Amino acid sequence: GQQLNQSPQSMFIQEGEDVSMNCTSSSIFNTWLWYKQDPGEGPVLLIALYKAGELTSNGRLTAQFGITRKDSFLNISASIPSDVGIYFCAGGRSGGSNYKLTFGKGTLLTVNP
Amino acid sequence: DAGVTQSPTHLIKTRGQQVTLRCSPKSGHDTVSWYQQALGQGPQFIFQYYEEEERQRGNFPDRFSGHQFPNYSSELNVNALLLGDSALYLCASSVQGADYGYTFGSGTRLTVV
Numbered sequence: 001g002q003q004l005n006q007s008p009q010s011m012f013i014q015e016g017e018d019v020s021m022n023c024t025s026s027s028i029f030n031t032w033l034w035y036k037q038d039p040g041e042g043p044v045l046l047i048a049l050y051k052a053g054e055l056t057s058n059g060r061l062t063a064q065f066g067i068t069r070k071d072s073f074l075n076i077s078a079s080i081p082s083d084v085g086i087y088f089c090a091g092g093r094s095g096g097s098n099y100k101l102t103f104g105k106g107t108l109l110t111v112n113p
Numbered sequence: 114d115a116g117v118t119q120s121p122t123h124l125i126k127t128r129g130q131q132v133t134l135r136c137s138p139k140s141g142h143d144t145v146s147w148y149q150q151a152l153g154q155g156p157q158f159i160f161q162y163y164e165e166e167e168r169q170r171g172n173f174p175d176r177f178s179g180h181q182f183p184n185y186s187s188e189l190n191v192n193a194l195l196l197g198d199s200a201l202y203l204c205a206s207s208v209q210g211a212d213y214g215y216t217f218g219s220g221t222r223l224t225v226v
Contacts, residue, residue, distance in 0.1 A: 003155055031213055042117070042203050042217030043156070050212070088155050094212040099146070099169045101213060103155030 006089055006104030013079055014112050021087060021107045022073040029091030032065050032072040033101065037086045046087075047074070079111050115140065117206050117218035125224045126194050134189040134221045138206030145187040146215065147179060148203040156203055162187055163209055191223075199225045 005024045013019060023032070031050055035043035047058050049065035049072060056063055062075045072089055086108050090101040118137040126132050138145055144163045148156035158171035162181035176192045185206075191198055201222050205215035 003157075006155075033213060040219065042205075042219050044217070045215070048213065090155075090213075092213045097169060099144075099161045100158035100171060101156075101215075103157070105153070105155050 002102055004089055004091060004102060004104035006107055008107060009105070010108040010110070012110045012112065015079060015081060017079055019076040019079055019083075019109060020073060021089075021109075022071060023089030023091075023104050024071040025091055025102075026070070028069040029093055029102075030069065031092035031094055032063070033090040033092065034061075034063050034072070034074045035088045035090060037088060037106070039085075043088055076109075079109075081111050081113050084109060084111050117142075117204055117216050119202075119204050119218035119221050121221060122219070123222045123224075125226060128194055128196060128225055130194050131190065131192045132194060132223060134191075134202050134204075134223070136187045136189070136204030136206075136218060138185050138187070138204075139216045142206035142208055142216070143185050144207045144209050145181055145185065146205045146207070147187070147189045148205065148217075149173070150201040150203055150220070152200070159189070194225045196225050199223060 033048050034046045037043045047063040052069050054065040060077045086106040088106045089104040092101050120135045146161040147159040150156045160170040165181045178190045181187045201220040203220045204218045207215045
């Protein structure tokens with residue numbers, strides 16, 4: 001099945017550093033979502049974006065919905081050890097009879113204390 | 114308030130067997146979606162149930178079927194298991210009309226040998 005292009009695949013950073021990851025698609029979405037998944041758990045929603053150009057923050061996290069509606073990025077500022085995990089982007093096309101989310105392959109983030 | 118509950122957490126099956134996975138949605142949620150997450154991949158949409166009917170299906174063969182009960186809980190059935198069906202199966206519940214306001218369960222880890 002289709003998956004979004006998410007990069008980088010993995011990152012190894014020092015505590016306190018900022019992190020940036022992005023997601024691109026060949027087709028348009030009207031919703032972009034960012035999730036974090038810890039080992040043995042399901043994904044947890046971090047940020048939801050519903051409008052092209054929208055910039056939304058959640059604490060140290062900031063995400064933007066690209067103007068073309070084909071991309072999104074997530075920034076994490078001043079990383080801490082508990083930021084470790086896999087981050088997924090997901091696109092949706094709400095409205096009509098379309099309810100599914102299309103996910104990227106994930107970015108594995110490791111934070112060195 | 115209990116979140117999404119999935120059972121069992123792990124199971125091992127032999128090729129050709131059949132398996133049933135169960136999901137209890139978060140309290141107040143009436144819609145259930147199922148996703149398959151292979152190792153190192155993002156979740157892939159299998160199908161979504163609302164009002165006891167399958168209302169959207171992803172690119173999965175007919176061996177994958179489901180059911181939703183009047184209390185909104187759901188089952189995922191997979192027949193004639195293949196080695197490639199080994200994955201983490203995630204259930205996500207939501208409220209009808211809340212675009213992608215999913216709460217994911219911790220998943221069922223299925224291993225086919």
